[in-house]
Amino acid sequence: MRTLLIALALLAAACSPPAQNADSTTATNAEEAAQAPQNPYVAALAGEVQTGAWISRTDEGVTSACFGAPQSECVITVVCEMPSGKISLSVEHELAPDQATTIRLFTATQTFDLPAQSFNEGLPNVTATVADNAPEKTPLIGMLGTPTERFGAEIAGARTVYPWDASVAAVLTACR
Structure with missing residues (x-):
């Protein structure tokens, strides 16, 4: 039973998307904002x-x-x-x-x-x-x-x- 739980945990970890770095998310948002047209007023x-x-x-x-x-x-x-x-x-x-x-x-x-x-x-x-x-x-x-x-x-x-x-x-x- 214990082996089954460990196998399920490893499977879940393998199927999860990799954690994003907060710095890369912030950089992506900043790039999107820079590309968005700004109101000249x-x-x-x-x-x-x-x-x-x-x-x-x-x-x-x-x-x-x-x-x-x-x-x-x-x-x-x-x-x-x-x-x-x-x-x-x-x-x-x-x-x-x-x-x-x-x-x-x-x-x-x-x-x-x-x-x-x-x-x-x-x-x-x-x-x-x-x-x-x-x-x-x-x-x-x-x-x-x-x-x-x-x-x-x-x-x-x-x-x-x-x-x-x-x-x-x-x-x-x-x-x-």
Whole structure:
């Protein structure tokens, strides 16, 4: 009986795969990570974040969240016009002359382009307007409505990073 148990133990050992070296597993994982495409915006998100605070407001069917330094103008604003379901995103940026452009939004895992228009009269800004039935609406709500530490906007190659806030999600979901 004892001989049978020893034979079974030896057979089981012979059939088991060899133990992997932890260093080789780590090296393999590092090689796979190096080969995986990296989001080019991750480095931008690790950089300087705009300072200020988010302020939200709801008034007569319009909900908005705006971010800026205390006692100054907003540098980014997200607005939901609830009766129409229209969402507007406005970023302080001068792009002259007034022209069609793109606001590229980015997080650590996603990028998303919104068609926009620059306006240089008064406070220069670039604004994207998303109609209720526009194909961009659901992805926009999904991207900025999901909690994240920060997100950014790129306009004509200039990138700005903002802290994310629950008020952004509240505005976007009000127009869902």
